[in-house]
Amino acid sequence: MNKFIPVYEPLFDGNEKKYLAECIDNGWIGANGPFVQKVEKEFAQYCGQKYGSCITNGTAALDVTLKSMKDMYRWEDNSEIIVPTFNIISSVLACVYNKLKPIFVDCENKTFNIDTEKIERHLTKNTKAIIMVHMYGLPSEADSIKQIAEQYNLKIIEDAAQAHGLEYKHQKCGSFGDASTFSFFTNKHICSGEGGIVLTSDEEIINKVNYYKNLCFTKEKFIHYDLGQNLRMTNLQAAVIYAQFEKIEKTIKIKQDLGNIYQDLLSDLPVKLPEKETPYAKNNYWVFPIIINDYLKINSKELATKLREKNIETRPLFYPLHKQPIIKKLGYNDNINRPVSENIYNKGLYIPMGLTLTKDDMKYISDCLHQILN
Amino acid sequence: MNKFIPVYEPLFDGNEKKYLAECIDNGWIGANGPFVQKVEKEFAQYCGQKYGSCITNGTAALDVTLKSMKDMYRWEDNSEIIVPTFNIISSVLACVYNKLKPIFVDCENKTFNIDTEKIERHLTKNTKAIIMVHMYGLPSEADSIKQIAEQYNLKIIEDAAQAHGLEYKHQKCGSFGDASTFSFFTNKHICSGEGGIVLTSDEEIINKVNYYKNLCFTKEKFIHYDLGQNLRMTNLQAAVIYAQFEKIEKTIKIKQDLGNIYQDLLSDLPVKLPEKETPYAKNNYWVFPIIINDYLKINSKELATKLREKNIETRPLFYPLHKQPIIKKLGYNDNINRPVSENIYNKGLYIPMGLTLTKDDMKYISDCLHQILN
Numbered sequence: 001m002n003k004f005i006p007v008y009e010p011l012f013d014g015n016e017k018k019y020l021a022e023c024i025d026n027g028w029i030g031a032n033g034p035f036v037q038k039v040e041k042e043f044a045q046y047c048g049q050k051y052g053s054c055i056t057n058g059t060a061a062l063d064v065t066l067k068s069m070k071d072m073y074r075w076e077d078n079s080e081i082i083v084p085t086f087n088i089i090s091s092v093l094a095c096v097y098n099k100l101k102p103i104f105v106d107c108e109n110k111t112f113n114i115d116t117e118k119i120e121r122h123l124t125k126n127t128k129a130i131i132m133v134h135m136y137g138l139p140s141e142a143d144s145i146k147q148i149a150e151q152y153n154l155k156i157i158e159d160a161a162q163a164h165g166l167e168y169k170h171q172k173c174g175s176f177g178d179a180s181t182f183s184f185f186t187n188k189h190i191c192s193g194e195g196g197i198v199l200t201s202d203e204e205i206i207n208k209v210n211y212y213k214n215l216c217f218t219k220e221k222f223i224h225y226d227l228g229q230n231l232r233m234t235n236l237q238a239a240v241i242y243a244q245f246e247k248i249e250k251t252i253k254i255k256q257d258l259g260n261i262y263q264d265l266l267s268d269l270p271v272k273l274p275e276k277e278t279p280y281a282k283n284n285y286w287v288f289p290i291i292i293n294d295y296l297k298i299n300s301k302e303l304a305t306k307l308r309e310k311n312i313e314t315r316p317l318f319y320p321l322h323k324q325p326i327i328k329k330l331g332y333n334d335n336i337n338r339p340v341s342e343n344i345y346n347k348g349l350y351i352p353m354g355l356t357l358t359k360d361d362m363k364y365i366s367d368c369l370h371q372i373l374n
Numbered sequence: 375m376n377k378f379i380p381v382y383e384p385l386f387d388g389n390e391k392k393y394l395a396e397c398i399d400n401g402w403i404g405a406n407g408p409f410v411q412k413v414e415k416e417f418a419q420y421c422g423q424k425y426g427s428c429i430t431n432g433t434a435a436l437d438v439t440l441k442s443m444k445d446m447y448r449w450e451d452n453s454e455i456i457v458p459t460f461n462i463i464s465s466v467l468a469c470v471y472n473k474l475k476p477i478f479v480d481c482e483n484k485t486f487n488i489d490t491e492k493i494e495r496h497l498t499k500n501t502k503a504i505i506m507v508h509m510y511g512l513p514s515e516a517d518s519i520k521q522i523a524e525q526y527n528l529k530i531i532e533d534a535a536q537a538h539g540l541e542y543k544h545q546k547c548g549s550f551g552d553a554s555t556f557s558f559f560t561n562k563h564i565c566s567g568e569g570g571i572v573l574t575s576d577e578e579i580i581n582k583v584n585y586y587k588n589l590c591f592t593k594e595k596f597i598h599y600d601l602g603q604n605l606r607m608t609n610l611q612a613a614v615i616y617a618q619f620e621k622i623e624k625t626i627k628i629k630q631d632l633g634n635i636y637q638d639l640l641s642d643l644p645v646k647l648p649e650k651e652t653p654y655a656k657n658n659y660w661v662f663p664i665i666i667n668d669y670l671k672i673n674s675k676e677l678a679t680k681l682r683e684k685n686i687e688t689r690p691l692f693y694p695l696h697k698q699p700i701i702k703k704l705g706y707n708d709n710i711n712r713p714v715s716e717n718i719y720n721k722g723l724y725i726p727m728g729l730t731l732t733k734d735d736m737k738y739i740s741d742c743l744h745q746i747l748n
Contacts, residue, residue, distance in 0.1 A: 028561040030567030193404030193608035234567035
């Protein structure tokens, strides 16, 4: 039996240990430490935004961003937010916790990003914003989304959790939103186990985020005019982020090389492989999703089980949000089908894409896939 | 001018650096890492509970605990939770975010903990639980609170954020609640910058906490039946906590020594010093609060300003929750005075109590206080 191949493994071969030791030596391990400040400043700059605010994780970053923008623009309760249905639950949480209503739009079949041609049919007079998510390694159609946003006077929240260093028309993801959020979860191109950041060029948004993430403390210590949360990130997390950020281009190169190897190894399989590129972007392969051809009887769950028996870990693709049991419970379901998302969930999964993956691992994975699918 | 004396400084002279390096070497920096598991198991054991669940911070720990217990015991919306009014905002947040109503009880003048004689007058048929907070270094009257809880069939949530290793009748704080929460914020006896934990001996509570803190993931990955949050703690934070936990008795000793020195230096001042001990406990001096005698005209704000001019940092005491602007905004205010809490806020502050404080620092602080107050 081949050794276990995890779906992801990070790589800490930079200054991670050195910077963590610095935190201990100078006693700065909590929020507002020097690495937190450096990440906020330099990562914002890298992504083409003016300000950054480090947050405990990407889910919380999205939550505090919507909270801040709802407050700032005085969106009423039940205002509607456009959300790609093919997506992790975090954007639903951000909406619901802020008494906003998520409206789900299907994805397109090529990049799994929101189908921009289907957005307008979901707009109402209560729509306030679009959450633009970049999925798996290829960016959303930023220009089309910006055009719709301008036409209908909507704000854009850019969820770039999976898109560190990714470019759309040679412009960095994270630069397109009125506010943008990132995650530094273990499997991200820049990782610190858990972590997140909000970026924006709007001073009022960043001030609100900093207020709400710090328990709504004011200058009069311990007097509160609003309800906040503690979403502060530690300097320890920021130290690792900073070390990872220093080698982001190298990480992207590794992932693209891995992606290209898979493309060659798997090209003859009866599966849809990710696009190597679109007219606007090169894939940076956050993960490597494959979609089993419709005519094969096997579904993604069965394929995952068979691969697991061969010591290969996989992950299902996102379960469409409009189908989630919690959405039904909340009464946010409708009778509209989103067939593309539903199909790719049933027929898709992603295969190992860790930074320490070897060519032998990939050859073994390819052999197993050929054996199962042919 | 004397050098700046911060109100708190941590001390990292144990295995902090070694354990952080281990995280990087073995690649485990995220949630569920070995240090997270060790902290959950061993800290629970130390505090006399069966289970632990590491959380991003103490505020979040309280939030997810109330969420779990509300769900488990099927408390209706607007159920009432007894909360000491002399307290940080976190218990209000935990109540409000879970649609529970905080009911504020004044503190007693000796230890600043909830006045157990005033609890019963605030109970109604909708009261479901008491949040028992241990304030500043001396424990709440656990026996009285437990007796009231039994008599009226209330649950106890023990907020031991400030009470690592503190004992009440030779039993560790954290062992008295149906669930207990701790904070590992920078100024705590065990610190990791940010961090928290929920302890309980109830398997159902810990399962709920683990469910809600991890986005309500189920075995069917990415399918959600409930709304959760991401409140996972990193292995990096847990590594520092574990190193600090190893030397908790030494830390308590340092703080008690500092406390005793202040007691000697300041005994002749017209201020109320903290109790060295109560019939049930020895002070472990999380912080060192002083309350200016009523007959002096100076209030805490003025004293803080004068000390700051001498490069001495202080913190105000907690602003009573029942007086908070946000409580009025939420309609949770009433016309009941809580005079003890109101007075100690006006007349109290706490002075530097960092782990690296020297005798010279303390002598200087004492000299300044004598100069200002005499």
